Amino acid sequence: MLWQSYIKGFKAYLKLERSLSNNSVDAYLNDIDKLAQYFKSLDEEPALNxxxxxxxxxxxxxxNELGMQATTQARVISGLKAFFTYLMLEEVVDKDPMALIEGPKLSRKLPDMLNIHEINQLIGAIDASKPEGMRNKAIIEVLYGCGLRVTELTELKISNLYPQIEFIKVIGKGNKERLVPIGGVALKLLDIYINSIRVHMNIKKGNEDYIFLNRFGAKLSRISIFNLIKSLAESIGLKKAISPHTLRHSFATHLIEGGADLRAVQEMLGHSSITTTEIYTHVDRDYLREVITQFHPRS
Structure with a gap:
């Protein structure tokens, strides 16, 4: 089976026609690799067509026998659907074996989120006397205040800041650009960090425009953000399992709780589908259920 030649073409298709990020492309290719491994383990390997x-x-x-979780199986199936769609377009196969394949039913569960008191605790735990203190305060404020993904934060550039109109330009999944409002607190911290601390750093060539830098003057890594959040959570004794994405979830949940329009939240989060954003509406429903239980005479 000429897997490699088709996988190479599929990779180009994902990058050029689907405009997917390198991380997404790698995930798709891993899914295809699993299928190839399975067929190689059979006594008789079927032809691709x-x-x-x-x-x-x-x-x-x-x-399933390997113990793969339903969420991972669903992602693999999604990757295979994309692969066979590509093969159909290239006329490598004349029938799509994925056409009637459905993924496992998944429960849409919202991970742990933080309330505003917990977020203030995280920020309060940062030692502002240290050189990286103001940077870290700005990181938490931007993650929570703008609802960014961790990669969107590390890729954020000075040239994408528009403080006069209180917006930032974010490069999201698939290199899609969106404008996101940014609050006064986050803007103030960014201004202090950029103009009072960052300006004195010895910045490595090629990193001049990235906002958040490490002590070596290079773009801050994703893992550094994860470690920062974990360290802050431990320092305040927070028992919840949190990550940078928790601040994004908190951003969306607090907006929905406050009565924000779902379409506006979808736009700010950069969700391609409204159904992805709808996961946050469960919070309102839970609140309404509590109100009924507490105050309705028939409950």
């Missing part, structure tokens, strides 16, 4: 829905179902059963 002869793969049927029954073969895919056997592959999914194999994943």
């Amino acid at each position: 002869n793969i049927k829905a029954a073969d895919i179902k056997s592959f999914i059963s194999w994943l």
Whole structure:
């Protein structure tokens, strides 16, 4: 089976036609690699243009036997659907074996979020006397105040700041750009960090425009942000399992709780589908249920 040549073409298709990020492309290719591994383990490996829905179902059963979680299985199935869509476009196969394949039913669960008191505690735990203190305060404020993904934060550039109109330009998934409002507190901290601390740093060539830098003058890494959040959570004795994404979830949840329009929240989060944003509406429903339980005479 000429997997490599088709996978190479699929990679180009994802990058050029789908405009996916390198991380997303790698995830898709890993999904295809799992299918290739499965077929190689069989006594008789089917030809690429002869793969049927029954073969895919056997592959999914194999994943299940390996103990793969439903969420991971769903992602693999999504990757295979994209791969066979590409093969159909290239006329490598004349029938799509994924057409009738459905992913496992997933429960849409919102991870732990923080209330405003906990967020203030995190920020209060930062030692502003240290050189990186003001930077770290700005990081938390921007993550929570703008609802950014961690990669969007590390890629944020000075040239994408528009303080006069209180907006920032964010490069999201698939290199899609969006404008996100930024509050006065976050802007003030950014201004102090950029003009009072960062300006005195020895910045490495190629990193001049990135806002958040490490002590070596290079763009801050994703893992550094994760470590910062974890360290702050431990310092205040927070028992919740949190990450930079928790601040994004908190941003969206607090907006919905406050009555923000779902479409506006979708735009600010950079969700391509409103159904992704709708996960946050459960908070309002829980609150309404509590109100009914507490105050309705028939409850």
